[in-house]
Amino acid sequence: MPRFHCAVPLQAGLALALPPGAARHVQVLRMQPGEALTLFDGRGGEYAAVVERMGRSEVTVNVGAHDPVEREAPQAVHLALGMPANDRMDWLVEKATELGVASIQPLMTAHGVLRLAGERAEKKRAHWEAIAIAACEQCGRNRVPQLHPVRAYADWLGDAHTDDGVQRIVLSLVPGTQPLAALPAAGAWQVLSGPEGGLSADEEARALAQGFRPSRLGPRVLRAETAALAALTLLGGA
Structure with a gap:
């Protein structure tokens, strides 16, 4: 129907x-x-x-x-990510919605190609929201994930809270980082993921200083959009 x-x-x-x-x-x-x-x-x-x-x-x-039927993921996962270029962000928003993401925070990062501000940024946010709505209509979700306005990484990180019960992790390629699948269960997650090329060393260090926990997905290096969706699947139980 x-x-x-x-x-x-x-x-x-x-x-x-x-x-x-x-x-x-x-x-x-x-x-x-x-x-x-x-x-x-x-x-x-x-x-x-x-x-x-x-x-x-x-x-x-x-x-x-x-x-009153609900089809949400068992665990709330909030994605904060350096925006991938071209149509990959559109694809990411669609698939993340299907997998049950609770919210998406698009970020402008040091290695990110996409730069948005003002009216152009708001048009993109509205475009991504429309993609999320269409994905909800298709997959059966009754709650549309929140698409936050595009923000500069430093501004967003400065507003990040560490005392609200949300477990925060940053996807990292640093050797010896704990696997994501080995993390203990949490009520809600915030996943910070970089764009093509990943977060810069300074950006990752600043995230760790803010209480984000470094974690890896496995032995292979995934594309930016693949990494975010893999983390969402592992943590959200979709």
């Missing part, structure tokens, strides 16, 4: 004109009055709904019963 994110609060019994994005998707699928669909608003669970009317640019639905 088609699933659509609806960025307005939903409740059973509501007659609702779908937001433009969802309405456009319903029209592309050529759905007709009387056909069933599923809606979710990101607050948890999902709603059965039925198309009531198809207009030229407006789609009206009747919202039915709420199902």
